[in-house]
Amino acid sequence: xxxxxxxxxxxxxxxxxxxxxxxxxxxxxxxxxxxxxxxxxxxxxxxxxxxxxxxxxxxxxxxxxxxxxxxxxxxxxxxxxxxxxxxxxxxxxxxxxxxxxxxxxxxxxxxxxxxxxxxxxxxxxxxxxxxxxxxxxxxxxxxxxxxxxxxxxxxxxxxxxxxxxxxxxxxxxxxxxxxxxxxxxxxxxxxxxxxxxxxxxxxxxxxxxxxxxxxxxxxxxxxxxxxxxxxxxxxxxxxxxxxxxxxxxxxxxxxxxxxxxxxxxxxxxxxxxxxxxxxxxxxxxxxxxxxxxxxxxxxxxxx
Amino acid sequence: xxxxxxxxxxxxxxxxxxxxxxxxxxxxxxxxxxxxxxxxxxxxxxxxxxxxxxxxxxxxxxxxxxxxxxxxxxxxxxxxxxxxxxxxxxxxxxxxxxxxxxxxxxxxxxxxxxxxxxxxxxxxxxxxxxxxxxxxxxxxxxxxxxxxxxxxxxxxxxxxxxxxxxxxxxxxxxxxxxxxxxxxxxxxxxxxxxxxxxxxxxxxxxxxxxxxxxxxxxxxxxxxxxxxxxxxxxxxxxxxxxxxxxxxxxxxxxxxxxxxxxxxxxxxxxxxxxxxxxxxxxxxxxxxxxxxxxxxxxxxxxxxxxxxxxxxxxxxxxxxxxxxxxxxxxxxxxxxxxxxxxxxxxxxxxxxxxxxxx
Numbered sequence: 001x002x003x004x005x006x007x008x009x010x011x012x013x014x015x016x017x018x019x020x021x022x023x024x025x026x027x028x029x030x031x032x033x034x035x036x037x038x039x040x041x042x043x044x045x046x047x048x049x050x051x052x053x054x055x056x057x058x059x060x061x062x063x064x065x066x067x068x069x070x071x072x073x074x075x076x077x078x079x080x081x082x083x084x085x086x087x088x089x090x091x092x093x094x095x096x097x098x099x100x101x102x103x104x105x106x107x108x109x110x111x112x113x114x115x116x117x118x119x120x121x122x123x124x125x126x127x128x129x130x131x132x133x134x135x136x137x138x139x140x141x142x143x144x145x146x147x148x149x150x151x152x153x154x155x156x157x158x159x160x161x162x163x164x165x166x167x168x169x170x171x172x173x174x175x176x177x178x179x180x181x182x183x184x185x186x187x188x189x190x191x192x193x194x195x196x197x198x199x200x201x202x203x204x205x206x207x208x209x210x211x212x213x214x215x216x217x218x219x220x221x222x223x224x225x226x227x228x229x230x231x232x233x234x235x236x237x238x239x240x241x242x243x244x245x246x247x248x249x250x251x252x253x254x255x256x257x258x259x260x261x262x263x264x265x266x267x268x269x270x271x272x273x274x275x276x277x278x279x280x281x282x283x284x285x286x287x288x289x290x291x292x293x294x295x296x297x298x299x300x301x302x303x
Numbered sequence: 304x305x306x307x308x309x310x311x312x313x314x315x316x317x318x319x320x321x322x323x324x325x326x327x328x329x330x331x332x333x334x335x336x337x338x339x340x341x342x343x344x345x346x347x348x349x350x351x352x353x354x355x356x357x358x359x360x361x362x363x364x365x366x367x368x369x370x371x372x373x374x375x376x377x378x379x380x381x382x383x384x385x386x387x388x389x390x391x392x393x394x395x396x397x398x399x400x401x402x403x404x405x406x407x408x409x410x411x412x413x414x415x416x417x418x419x420x421x422x423x424x425x426x427x428x429x430x431x432x433x434x435x436x437x438x439x440x441x442x443x444x445x446x447x448x449x450x451x452x453x454x455x456x457x458x459x460x461x462x463x464x465x466x467x468x469x470x471x472x473x474x475x476x477x478x479x480x481x482x483x484x485x486x487x488x489x490x491x492x493x494x495x496x497x498x499x500x501x502x503x504x505x506x507x508x509x510x511x512x513x514x515x516x517x518x519x520x521x522x523x524x525x526x527x528x529x530x531x532x533x534x535x536x537x538x539x540x541x542x543x544x545x546x547x548x549x550x551x552x553x554x555x556x557x558x559x560x561x562x563x564x565x566x567x568x569x570x571x572x573x574x575x576x577x578x579x580x581x582x583x584x585x586x587x588x589x590x591x592x593x594x595x596x597x598x599x600x601x602x603x604x605x606x607x608x609x610x611x612x613x614x615x616x617x618x619x620x621x622x623x624x625x626x627x628x629x630x631x632x633x634x635x636x637x638x639x640x641x642x643x644x645x646x647x648x649x650x651x652x653x654x655x656x657x658x659x660x661x
Contacts, residue, residue, distance in 0.1 A: 015489040022495060026502040139642035141593050143600045143613075144634040147620060151631075155624050241493045245600055249620065260601050263501055271501065275494050282491040 004294060012287045019279040020070065024063050027268045066272075075273035080265050085273040089255060093277075096247065096254035100239050102170060103177035107235065111182040112228065115189025116221055122194065130186060137183035142242040146176035146249040173250050177242050181235050188231060193224035229293045233286035240278055351578070354654035361650030364643035371640060375445045383423050384435035386442040387608040392422070401433040402626050409433075427632050431622065440632050443610040447592050448640065450522065450611075454529040454591035459584050461530060462537025469538065470545030471568075481542065484535045496528045496594065500603040503527065522605050525598065529591060537583055544576045578655035585648040589641040596637055612637045 050056045057065075069076065075085035118130040137145070149172050153160045161169055196202065197220055205219050240256075247256035255274065262270035345353075355361055384390065390397050392411045399409045405428045412422045426437040469480040503524030548554065554571050562570075598604045599613025612633040619629035 279491045
């Protein structure tokens with residue numbers, strides 16, 4: 001176990017370093033510095049700006065300094081607004097995290113329930129209805145889902161008010177984020193539950209007279225959740241990347257829309273900071289779900 | 304044993320079969336017919352195709368895809384509008400023909416038609432720059448479709464080569480090659496894609512190279528990005544398959560009678576992994592279409608004025624309240640294509656994966 005942990009953590013650290021590396025050097029490869037804005041600036045002004053942001057040093061040294069600063073929790077300042085990036089990320093992430101966590105919960109809870117229902121009613125109408133929607137939702141990109149929800153429930157039916165900062169309504173953004181991962185989890189739970197229901201220990205439990213619901217909840221469902229654990233990492237990644245477009249569509253001022261804005265504005269330090277921050281969460285969640293998987297399922301060899 | 308029978312068994316030598324012919328009777332004709340081979344002999348491929356054709360969802364998806372492909376190829380031939388061309392009536396530009404609903408005509412067009420002129424109907428209306436929306440959706444479909452197919456072809460080539468080398472070489476080479484795959488696999492791919500798309504958009508210039516000039520820098524960078532990151536899943540799959548196949552007895556048998564490496568690869572390994580590779584490729588196409596439309600949606604996709612389904616949907620957002628159909632058409636197109644590919648991928652897996660047969 002210790003060996004696996006060390007190996008897995010090392011891999012995560014390498015990926016994180018690589019993300020920093022790729023981010024930094026790709027941003028540097030862009031022609032035209034961040035100060036080549038609408039107005040032409042004199043050479044003296046450019047020099048002062050470059051010195052102030054440390055852009056006059058060799059690239060290697062800049063990278064080293066940047067890494068050092070990140071370890072201290074300092075992502076630098078935004079080149080466009082001059083604000084501290086760590087603070088901006090912290091503030092906007094609060095909004096995104098709330099929506100994201102809700103979406104993860106909704107996706108997990110409903111995905112597992114629907115998957116179990118589909119498995120227990122195999123080839124009957126509940127299964128068919130659930131699988132129909134699962135197939136449809138997995139074919140819908142997040143932005144199509146969000147636009148359609150907005151179009152139907154906000155504009156046509158006017159059931160849900162449009163998002164505003166003073167009166168946030170989480171229903172549509174959370175739905176838009178969670179429906180496709182939920183569809184995937186439903187599929188995953190259904191397959192693994194069908195697999196588990198065919199196992200010998202389920203027959204044994206039934207044979208020794210365990211109550212029907214107890215077989216389902218204690219013996220079958222618990223064991224069929226193991227594959228779902230591995231999906232928690234990709235789930236986080238999908239929710240985070242989905243939030244980029246969904247925050248844009250619902251005009252939520254979260255981290256996602258900040259990231260997309262910084263891409264359009266060529267705000268390099270902000271792009272770097274956000275990428276590294278998002279990548280950190282994704283890699284961390286992957287690590288956690290991989291380790292949990294190994295702990296939960298003793299059949300998996302640790303190596 | 305012999306005691307149970309009425310007829311005493313004749314004494315035989317110790318090592319004989321001890322068989323008594325009297326216990327047997329000739330088979331009747333009906334019994335003989337049971338041995339006849341009723342079904343036609345079949346190959347793996349033909350059997351798989353038969354299973355595929357029996358799946359109504361798969362057949363429906365193939366019909367839909369075929370229709371979409373036919374539309375992509377032939378619609379630009381008979382629709383008299385260009386994807387970046389403002390509608391002109393009788394040689395006069397018609398700015399009033401903006402944002403028309405499907406099958407509606409502007410005042411100028413109506414007037415022209417009353418005079419006996421012919422106007423091709425705007426099947427999906429027009430956009431805000433009075434361009435025919437149907438032809439834009441058709442070109443958008445072309446772009447999304449081509450990106451999906453080419454990206455998955457790239458994944459196929461790189462992934463299969465890498466995985467095959469790694470799996471066949473084994474040992475230390477395999478260890479290091481797979482470590483690289485592990486690292487790429489653990490990178491958050493969409494973030495890296497966004498990052499690289501930003502950079503390539505700014506720093507690459509393909510306008511000198513003839514084929515790439517038409518595609519636009521964004522499209523080329525998208526292929527580069529796909530080629531850099533998306534092949535790892537395929538490589539893992541192929542390597543795993545080869546490792547398992549290599550351990551099989553029939554490979555050992557082939558080796559022991561002196562088959563060359565070339566023959567083992569051609570006759571034993573490739574036929575056994577080909578179905579898995581085809582299934583994976585079919586599932587890769589919708590993933591690539593997803594990514595392309597996602598990038599286009601956040602403004603990192605194909606270059607303007609070339610439309611893609613993602614960028615059309617993005618542009619339609621601003622007028623969503625008044626012109627919802629502009630959002631609906633490209634979105635439904637994406638859903639149709641992805642749904643069809645998904646269903647075909649699933650059906651292929653069911654039909655061609657021998658492990659699923661019981």
